[in-house]
Amino acid sequence: ARRYSITLLPGDGIGPEVIAVARGVLSLAGSLEGIEFGFQEMPMGGAALDLTGVPLPDETLSAAQQSDAVLLGAIGGYKWDNNEKHLKPETGLLQLREGLKVFANLRPATVLPQLVDASTLKKEVAEDVDLMVVRELTGGIYFGKPRGFSSNQNGEEIGFNTEVYATSEIDRIARVAFETARKRRGKLCSVDKANVLEASMLWRRRVTAIALEYPDVELTHMYVDNAAMQLVRNPKQFDTIVTNNIFGDILSDEASMITGSIGMLPSASLGEKGPGLFEPIHGSAPDIAGQDKANPLATMLSAAMLLKYGLGEKNAAERIEAAVLDTLNRGFRTGDIYSDGNTLVGCKQMGEEVLKSV
Amino acid sequence: ARRYSITLLPGDGIGPEVIAVARGVLSLAGSLEGIEFGFQEMPMGGAALDLTGVPLPDETLSAAQQSDAVLLGAIGGYKWDNNEKHLKPETGLLQLREGLKVFANLRPATVLPQLVDASTLKKEVAEDVDLMVVRELTGGIYFGKPRGFSSNQNGEEIGFNTEVYATSEIDRIARVAFETARKRRGKLCSVDKANVLEASMLWRRRVTAIALEYPDVELTHMYVDNAAMQLVRNPKQFDTIVTNNIFGDILSDEASMITGSIGMLPSASLGEKGPGLFEPIHGSAPDIAGQDKANPLATMLSAAMLLKYGLGEKNAAERIEAAVLDTLNRGFRTGDIYSDGNTLVGCKQMGEEVLKSV
Ligand SMILES: CC(C)[C@H](C(=O)O)[C@@H](O)C(=O)O
Ligand SMILES: CC(C)[C@H](C(=O)O)[C@@H](O)C(=O)O
Numbered sequence: 001a002r003r004y005s006i007t008l009l010p011g012d013g014i015g016p017e018v019i020a021v022a023r024g025v026l027s028l029a030g031s032l033e034g035i036e037f038g039f040q041e042m043p044m045g046g047a048a049l050d051l052t053g054v055p056l057p058d059e060t061l062s063a064a065q066q067s068d069a070v071l072l073g074a075i076g077g078y079k080w081d082n083n084e085k086h087l088k089p090e091t092g093l094l095q096l097r098e099g100l101k102v103f104a105n106l107r108p109a110t111v112l113p114q115l116v117d118a119s120t121l122k123k124e125v126a127e128d129v130d131l132m133v134v135r136e137l138t139g140g141i142y143f144g145k146p147r148g149f150s151s152n153q154n155g156e157e158i159g160f161n162t163e164v165y166a167t168s169e170i171d172r173i174a175r176v177a178f179e180t181a182r183k184r185r186g187k188l189c190s191v192d193k194a195n196v197l198e199a200s201m202l203w204r205r206r207v208t209a210i211a212l213e214y215p216d217v218e219l220t221h222m223y224v225d226n227a228a229m230q231l232v233r234n235p236k237q238f239d240t241i242v243t244n245n246i247f248g249d250i251l252s253d254e255a256s257m258i259t260g261s262i263g264m265l266p267s268a269s270l271g272e273k274g275p276g277l278f279e280p281i282h283g284s285a286p287d288i289a290g291q292d293k294a295n296p297l298a299t300m301l302s303a304a305m306l307l308k309y310g311l312g313e314k315n316a317a318e319r320i321e322a323a324v325l326d327t328l329n330r331g332f333r334t335g336d337i338y339s340d341g342n343t344l345v346g347c348k349q350m351g352e353e354v355l356k357s358v
Numbered sequence: 359a360r361r362y363s364i365t366l367l368p369g370d371g372i373g374p375e376v377i378a379v380a381r382g383v384l385s386l387a388g389s390l391e392g393i394e395f396g397f398q399e400m401p402m403g404g405a406a407l408d409l410t411g412v413p414l415p416d417e418t419l420s421a422a423q424q425s426d427a428v429l430l431g432a433i434g435g436y437k438w439d440n441n442e443k444h445l446k447p448e449t450g451l452l453q454l455r456e457g458l459k460v461f462a463n464l465r466p467a468t469v470l471p472q473l474v475d476a477s478t479l480k481k482e483v484a485e486d487v488d489l490m491v492v493r494e495l496t497g498g499i500y501f502g503k504p505r506g507f508s509s510n511q512n513g514e515e516i517g518f519n520t521e522v523y524a525t526s527e528i529d530r531i532a533r534v535a536f537e538t539a540r541k542r543r544g545k546l547c548s549v550d551k552a553n554v555l556e557a558s559m560l561w562r563r564r565v566t567a568i569a570l571e572y573p574d575v576e577l578t579h580m581y582v583d584n585a586a587m588q589l590v591r592n593p594k595q596f597d598t599i600v601t602n603n604i605f606g607d608i609l610s611d612e613a614s615m616i617t618g619s620i621g622m623l624p625s626a627s628l629g630e631k632g633p634g635l636f637e638p639i640h641g642s643a644p645d646i647a648g649q650d651k652a653n654p655l656a657t658m659l660s661a662a663m664l665l666k667y668g669l670g671e672k673n674a675a676e677r678i679e680a681a682v683l684d685t686l687n688r689g690f691r692t693g694d695i696y697s698d699g700n701t702l703v704g705c706k707q708m709g710e711e712v713l714k715s716v
Contacts, residue, residue, distance in 0.1 A: 090553045120591055125478040148556050156524045159560030163499060164518040166510050195448045198505050202517030228608045229615035233478055250586045250608060257587035
């Protein structure tokens with residue numbers, strides 16, 4: 001049997017619940033394909049803060065680095081919201097991304113026919129939306145230096161950050177995006193603010209240069225403000241979108257809300273080599289934590305991305321994806337995606353139903 | 359009669375058409391309220407580039423500075439898209455904002471009952487949306503220094519920009535936003551990325567401090583990625599939004615598309631003192647320029663904002679607003695907002711119909 005070691009980072013809020021359920025589904029799908037997993041659970045986020053005083057303990061990072069893939073639940077909560085920056089759960093997540101060097105964040109936004117009514121967009125606008133945001137994840141304004149607080153000539157306090165991209169950072173994310181588009185419908189839209197920002201001008205220049213390596217992919221460019229509009233106006237026009245860290249943060253969340261079912265959406269964060277990081281895009285939802293109400297499907301679909309993109313185990317990945325669809329077709333719904341005529345279930349029962357379908 | 363001097367900047371594409379029509383409506387509404395206008399048309403954007411070699415000639419800026427208010431059509435077009443930065447029409451617009459010191463950009467997004475079907479959002483989600491984005495317009499990453507191109511330790515090219523805010527810049531835009539919210543429904547949502555960016559942490563700290571001066575306004579904070587989602591999920595939750603230059607660029611465009619009728623939406627850019635800048639939020643639409651197809655209503659409503667916010671002429675402003683609504687009620691529609699059962703008209707005829715209603 002093929003053996004992989006997986007680091008599980010349940011995190012905060014509903015994180016532990018969805019990780020527990022997804023773990024079971026991952027194990028079963030794997031074993032049916034001759035795969036064995038060694039799981040190691042490590043503290044991260046608010047849970048790690050409470051336990052160890054830091055949001056990403058060294059032991060957690062090195063366990064993650066030494067494993068074959070990392071599955072994260074969710075982090076954060078009101079309790080730690082007013083912490084200083086280095087003691088925020090979010091800081092732990094940024095350190096994890098940096099520590100794993102996962103520069104490419106793949107965030108699909110897909111409207112399933114079973115859930116098209118969950119979208120706030122009209123049916124004819126939302127149906128068949130199937131796009132992928134490729135977000136640069138370890139550069140730009142999130143990590144750029146100098147950053148901090150200081151004072152200006154008038155003696156006033158200032159807060160500042162640096163948006164910066166180097167050629168090699170743009171080239172490598174562009175290649176991931178072109179490869180992704182090639183495996184999809186062959187269309188790539190690069191989003192920037194090249195009419196104002198120098199960092200975006202270099203971005204556009206390099207993406208255009210890398211396009212020469214991918215003559216089969218159709219490349220277009222769009223300004224970020226227009227992209228924010230076009231996602232609302234006609235999301236179907238997009239296949240693959242590539243953009244920087246902060247624009248990707250905003251646009252991928254907007255795109256996910258367009259599907260109306262963010263409880264369904266997974267993500268993958270990949271580096272040049274080494275373990276990838278896989279996580280649902282939803283947050284830790286502290287208001288429903290511990291109540292067995294969370295939707296575990298996004299975490300299961302993240303486990304499917306882990307199998308496909310992280311381990312190259314396509315068959316096992318497709319087992320999970322098919323099982324999730326089958327469970328939806330059988331009418332099971334958690335509260336967030338419930339509609340009349342279906343069967344309302346909690347997190348655990350949803351897990352059991354998916355296990356039956358694997 | 360009260361006399362005001364108005365600088366008209368028709369600009370590019372459909373700019374000259376919508377300005378011509380809006381000028382007529384502004385004149386009539388003014389004269390019915392005892393106001394006389396002196397109009398001066400000046401070149402700006404691509405039109406100025408073709409004529410003088412720069413996107414904002416000195417004569418245009420000083421005419422604008424010396425007038426009581428500035429009404430702009432639209433700028434830009436394919437022809438100048440690949441110009442170097444200092445020769446882009448957009449650069450002229452940024453120079454104009456800087457030269458007029460208009461740090462506060464007010465961008466309403468209102469769904470009119472007559473046009474609710476134009477939205478891609480479901481009727482129950484779009485109807486009654488009435489929000490105002492207050493965007494900081496002369497600071498942040500648009501103007502921050504250092505900026506430019508350089509090379510890093512590896513000898514690679516880098517492109518970089520600086521997101522920076524000083525206390526006084528945040529305080530003054532916060533006050534405009536609180537004043538705006540106070541005149542509306544008393545709710546202000548400040549949008550930032552304070553879980554990651556120091557510039558946002560200072561932003562949140564200062565907005566929270568200024569809130570003490572406005573105990574009657576309810577202040578909330580939201581991360582920008584969440585705001586991009588919430589605008590799609592439930593735009594009605596928002597009254598007034600205040601945010602920085604780049605987030606405001608993205609979110610105000612997203613909000614405007616949610617209304618489904620960006621041909622209807624005006625904007626106002628105001629400084630501490632001196633003339634304000636008023637412009638429709640739509641672009642220059644080069645594909646329909648010169649065909650008498652443009653929707654002039656956004657420019658007329660910008661002229662109404664000019665009267666109200668720029669000159670304090672509330673009655674004349676309300677005349678224009680009421681005339682626009684009346685014309686819509688009489689069923690006249692340009693192509694961008696046309697729906698069955700209405701009368702399709704061009705830019706000029708729409709102008710004539712509104713004149714009848716003033
Ligand atoms: C929690 C936060 C730091 C993070 C980000 O901004 O990257 C989140 O919004 C995301 O998109 O994964
Ligand atoms: C044209 C461009 C420079 C401008 C901006 O980004 O501010 C525009 O998008 C706007 O919102 O007015």
